[in-house]
Amino acid sequence: MALSDYEPVIGLEVHCQLKTRTKSFCACPVVFGAPPNSAVCPVCLGYPGVLPVLNREMVTLAMRVALATGSEIQERSVFARKNYFYPDLPKGYQISQLDRPLAVGGHVPVRTSGGERPIRLSRIHLEEDAGKLMHEFPWDDVPTGASLVDLNRAGTPLIEIVSEPEIRSGDEAWDYLNRLRRIVRYVDASDGNMEEGSLRCDANVSVRRKGAVPLGTKVEVKNLNSINHVRKAIEHEVERQAGTLDRGGAVVQETRLWHPETGTTRPMRSKEEAMDYRYFPDPDLGTLEVDGEWKQGVAESMPELPDARVARLVLQYGLPLADADTICLSRPLADWFEAAALAHPSNPKGVANWLLSELLSRIGDADRQAGRVPLAPAALARLVARIDDGTISGKIGKELLPLLIDSGKDPDELIREKGLVQVTDEGEIRGVVEGVVGANPQQAAAFRAGKTQALGWFVGQVMKASGGKANPAIVNRLLKERLEQG
Amino acid sequence: MSAVDRLLDGPAADLARAVREREVTAVAVAEKALGRVRAAADRHGSYLWFAEDLALAQAAEVDRLVEHGENFPLAGVPLAVKDNIHVETLPSTAGSKILAGFVAAESATCVRRLVAAGAVVVGKTNCDEFGMGSSNESSAYRPVKNPWDPERVPGGSSGGSAAAVAARSAPLAIGTDTGGSVRQPASLCGLVGWKPTYGRVSRYGLIAFASSLDQAGAFARTVEDAALAFREMAGEDPRDSTSLRTPVPDVLGRMKKGVEGLRVGLLLEAEAEGGLAPDVRKSFEGTAELLRKAGATIVEVSVPRVPMAVPVYYLVATAEASSNLARFDGIRYGARRGDGDLASVYTGTRSAGFGPEVKRRILLGTFALSAGYQDAYYGRAERVRALLRRDFDAAFLKVDAILCPTSPETAFRFGAKTADPLQMYLADVFTVPASLAGLPALSVPSGLSSEGLPIGMQFIGPVDSEPVLFALARSVEEGAGVWTLKPPDAL
Ligand SMILES: [Zn+2]
Numbered sequence: 001m002a003l004s005d006y007e008p009v010i011g012l013e014v015h016c017q018l019k020t021r022t023k024s025f026c027a028c029p030v031v032f033g034a035p036p037n038s039a040v041c042p043v044c045l046g047y048p049g050v051l052p053v054l055n056r057e058m059v060t061l062a063m064r065v066a067l068a069t070g071s072e073i074q075e076r077s078v079f080a081r082k083n084y085f086y087p088d089l090p091k092g093y094q095i096s097q098l099d100r101p102l103a104v105g106g107h108v109p110v111r112t113s114g115g116e117r118p119i120r121l122s123r124i125h126l127e128e129d130a131g132k133l134m135h136e137f138p139w140d141d142v143p144t145g146a147s148l149v150d151l152n153r154a155g156t157p158l159i160e161i162v163s164e165p166e167i168r169s170g171d172e173a174w175d176y177l178n179r180l181r182r183i184v185r186y187v188d189a190s191d192g193n194m195e196e197g198s199l200r201c202d203a204n205v206s207v208r209r210k211g212a213v214p215l216g217t218k219v220e221v222k223n224l225n226s227i228n229h230v231r232k233a234i235e236h237e238v239e240r241q242a243g244t245l246d247r248g249g250a251v252v253q254e255t256r257l258w259h260p261e262t263g264t265t266r267p268m269r270s271k272e273e274a275m276d277y278r279y280f281p282d283p284d285l286g287t288l289e290v291d292g293e294w295k296q297g298v299a300e301s302m303p304e305l306p307d308a309r310v311a312r313l314v315l316q317y318g319l320p321l322a323d324a325d326t327i328c329l330s331r332p333l334a335d336w337f338e339a340a341a342l343a344h345p346s347n348p349k350g351v352a353n354w355l356l357s358e359l360l361s362r363i364g365d366a367d368r369q370a371g372r373v374p375l376a377p378a379a380l381a382r383l384v385a386r387i388d389d390g391t392i393s394g395k396i397g398k399e400l401l402p403l404l405i406d407s408g409k410d411p412d413e414l415i416r417e418k419g420l421v422q423v424t425d426e427g428e429i430r431g432v433v434e435g436v437v438g439a440n441p442q443q444a445a446a447f448r449a450g451k452t453q454a455l456g457w458f459v460g461q462v463m464k465a466s467g468g469k470a471n472p473a474i475v476n477r478l479l480k481e482r483l484e485q486g
Numbered sequence: 487m488s489a490v491d492r493l494l495d496g497p498a499a500d501l502a503r504a505v506r507e508r509e510v511t512a513v514a515v516a517e518k519a520l521g522r523v524r525a526a527a528d529r530h531g532s533y534l535w536f537a538e539d540l541a542l543a544q545a546a547e548v549d550r551l552v553e554h555g556e557n558f559p560l561a562g563v564p565l566a567v568k569d570n571i572h573v574e575t576l577p578s579t580a581g582s583k584i585l586a587g588f589v590a591a592e593s594a595t596c597v598r599r600l601v602a603a604g605a606v607v608v609g610k611t612n613c614d615e616f617g618m619g620s621s622n623e624s625s626a627y628r629p630v631k632n633p634w635d636p637e638r639v640p641g642g643s644s645g646g647s648a649a650a651v652a653a654r655s656a657p658l659a660i661g662t663d664t665g666g667s668v669r670q671p672a673s674l675c676g677l678v679g680w681k682p683t684y685g686r687v688s689r690y691g692l693i694a695f696a697s698s699l700d701q702a703g704a705f706a707r708t709v710e711d712a713a714l715a716f717r718e719m720a721g722e723d724p725r726d727s728t729s730l731r732t733p734v735p736d737v738l739g740r741m742k743k744g745v746e747g748l749r750v751g752l753l754l755e756a757e758a759e760g761g762l763a764p765d766v767r768k769s770f771e772g773t774a775e776l777l778r779k780a781g782a783t784i785v786e787v788s789v790p791r792v793p794m795a796v797p798v799y800y801l802v803a804t805a806e807a808s809s810n811l812a813r814f815d816g817i818r819y820g821a822r823r824g825d826g827d828l829a830s831v832y833t834g835t836r837s838a839g840f841g842p843e844v845k846r847r848i849l850l851g852t853f854a855l856s857a858g859y860q861d862a863y864y865g866r867a868e869r870v871r872a873l874l875r876r877d878f879d880a881a882f883l884k885v886d887a888i889l890c891p892t893s894p895e896t897a898f899r900f901g902a903k904t905a906d907p908l909q910m911y912l913a914d915v916f917t918v919p920a921s922l923a924g925l926p927a928l929s930v931p932s933g934l935s936s937e938g939l940p941i942g943m944q945f946i947g948p949v950d951s952e953p954v955l956f957a958l959a960r961s962v963e964e965g966a967g968v969w970t971l972k973p974p975d976a977l
Contacts, residue, residue, distance in 0.1 A: 045818055047819065048813065049571075049690070049692060050695040051690050081809050087815075092815060149818075188743065278852065278855035278857075280805060280864060284727060286727060
């Protein structure tokens with residue numbers, strides 16, 4: 001049997017760090033990259049005698065993600081303790097939610113070969129993060145082989161977004177994660193950064209014979225540190241499982257780690273799998289009640305969501321869907337575009353083209369996400385306006401761009417300074433044409449003998465002689481007239 | 487005998503009045519009390535840690551403010567604090583070796599409130615390890631002797647606090663009550679002891695045993711002192727999410743109005759379940775008669791699921807304990823054992839650090855929550871607990887409070903129950919129901935046995951019924967008169 005005889009069944013569990021100022025259950029700031037154990041207190045260190053107090057901002061941000069995915073916020077949800085021992089878990093349990101999560105249902109649409117398809121969510125629940133173990137450190141007074149514990153991250157607010165097992169390929173998983181990341185960023189709930197760990201993903205992967213109803217044995221794949229790795233790991237895992245079944249083997253239910261350097265998954269120590277977390281309701285926190293007023297307040301503060309914005313950009317500015325989608329990659333980038341488009345309302349498509357082909361190519365993903373375009377929206381608007389009104393040619397515009405970026409000057413000022421205003425005066429251009437044709441009688445004769453390609457060569461010469469400022473359309477017309485005259 | 491000595495032998499209210507009226511200074515009281523604390527520690531093992539510096543500093547502050555006209559309700563009252571409740575700068579070990587060397591950075595909310603009312607912390611009292619025990623024999627340090635008979639236990643788990651007040655080393659002590667740990671030792675030591683409606687006193691600063699049951703309470707020799715302590719300890723705390731937001735009921739005002747017209751239900755299940763000692767039964771009947779004479783209406787009332795309370799309690803409490811005690815892993819604080827790999831640190835620290843009763847309960851609780859058994863044990867226990875609450879709701883349609891003995895028997899001898907944990911657990915038969923239902927309850931001395939040992943009666947009321955409970959207790963106190971008696975082995 002071939003790989004194509006199997007259908008992959010994939011569910012993703014995404015942990016998303018919420019952008020709160022303070023931790024889930026104490027007043028410690030949420031920090032990244034601070035000195036170890038500098039953002040801790042008795043509560044997040046799990047000292048005896050302390051109690052957790054819920055950070056309401058955590059719930060508010062989680063509710064934004066729930067509203068953005070159409071997930072139904074529960075009036076009453078319950079915190080539960082997930083019990084296990086590990087040095088990065090100060091209390092010996094993690095405060096999470098189990099039976100009664102904050103939100104249930106909802107969906108994230110993905111693009112597939114057969115069009116767009118919603119991937120349903122089973123739940124969104126609240127939980128706190130654990131700390132980190134350090135196995136390498138710059139201090140020489142630590143015995144070799146020792147591990148140190150940094151609890152700055154302990155208690156950081158997370159949501160876990162669990163999909164139904166409705167994803168069918170690595171590509172779909174890739175799109176799902178990109179869409180989800182865009183949503184959590186749009187609603188300002190999270191940085192959504194997989195490399196920095198503010199977005200983490202585990203994949204549950206199984207395969208079954210096409211047309212079969214029962215699910216195959218599920219394997220959990222961990223250590224997926226980027227969206228591309230998720231795709232690669234799923235593709236590898238599907239192939240591995242299909243291969244195992246093909247050889248008459250059986251897939252083992254287990255947790256496997258993705259090893260990016262080899263491009264394979266390998267089983268995790270079996271000790272970890274036998275864990276019994278003994279969940280039970282956390283008696284310190286009681287029931288989390290979300291009343292109508294709270295929900296209403298969050299709903300009213302919701303920004304326009306990415307899919308709605310893409311649709312509006314298509315409608316309002318006449319952009320192709322793919323362009324609108326790229327521009328709506330992040331809220332700041334879409335904001336940038338709309339500011340530029342409004343500054344040059346007669347040609348938003350031109351503005352979009354310049355943004356997509358000339359500006360975005362100059363910056364990396366982080367800058368795109370943050371809307372850090374190296375030019376002010378008004379500057380691009382004016383540049384496009386000057387091309388549209390014939391003041392400069394598109395070619396000059398492109399040459400001007402790096403200068404605009406470097407100098408930060410106004411395009412009009414730069415055009416004037418550099419003397420780049422396009423020449424449209426026919427008399428002036430005719431003079432240059434006369435000179436060029438007169439100086440090259442052989443090429444002129446060749447043209448007249450039928451070698452029409454010579455026209456292009458003449459255009460190049462005239463443009464060069466005019467310092468690139470001559471209007472190319474006029475040059476073309478006058479050259480043709482002059483050459484045909486003989 | 488000096489004036490300060492006489493004050494230390496009397497009620498806290500009188501002592502506070504004397505300090506407020508500047509008949510004596512809080513510092514003089516503290517100095518004398520600290521001496522008694524040392525003596526009580528030697529004689530009964532009731533204290534684990536002393537608070538000399540802190541007590542003298544707090545007393546000096548009280549004196550300074552009293553001079554400025556501050557009207558402290560507990561001015562200069564020496565306060566003994568159970569070792570599982572944090573007091574700033576003092577060790578906080580919950581009677582366990584695993585927390586040896588741990589010093590609290592800040593005081594529990596209930597301690598802060600009492601200190602703000604003028605109380606002076608004189609020491610930390612011995613207790614069953616992590617509050618797990620009914621005799622104080624499970625302290626990792628030493629057992630506590632009952633000042634009424636040093637051959638007998640003071641009860642537990644707050645046995646040190648009870649013995650401290652009974653011996654006259656401090657007129658006021660606080661403890662924690664998870665399943666009766668204040669009420670039962672109060673009963674065995676001839677004191678008033680209460681636990682509030684769940685959530686009425688903040689749990690912030692209490693080393694957790696079973697969070698859905700734990701409440702701080704107080705020991706005093708008089709009902710008025712006990713009520714004063716309630717008034718000062720109770721109140722909302724933003725640092726405890728389970729703290730009640732409703733106004734604190736006025737206990738002192740209600741107390742003066744007597745018991746006329748109150749309906750008191752004698753718990754029908756008391757006789758069948760408790761295996762009541764004859765003297766205890768006699769005192770139960772005598773108390774009913776006394777209340778009837780004072781104007782209360784006495785009826786019988788049934789709380790049918792009381793017989794299930796002990797098994798339910800030992801599933802719920804141990805399940806929560808297994809999780810609450812997971813943090814004692816030797817990684818961040820406390821005594822660490824083991825070397826090499828992580829597993830040896832965990833097993834070394836916990837094997838050496840926890841005593842046998844704590845280990846037994848962690849094992850029980852871990853089992854009750856484990857996959858495949860959780861529904862049958864923890865789950866079923868929580869369901870029965872909900873039904874027990876309903877039983878109480880039904881009973882309180884008929885009566886204002888329920889009366890039953892606090893403990894089926896008087897103080898028992900050391901070792902009498904240590905061989906059989908189940909016998910020890912059954913000592914809690916009358917105290918755990920109120921804990922499971924989150925109801926307020928108190929124990930008040932109702933008489934002495936033929937052996938001269940104190941007997942206590944318990945009142946259980948609906949949520950926020952503390953004013954009625956203190957009024958009933960006051961009536962019993964007046965009638966029984968036990969509070970005037972000094973234990974034979976007191977200081
Ligand atoms: Zn903290």
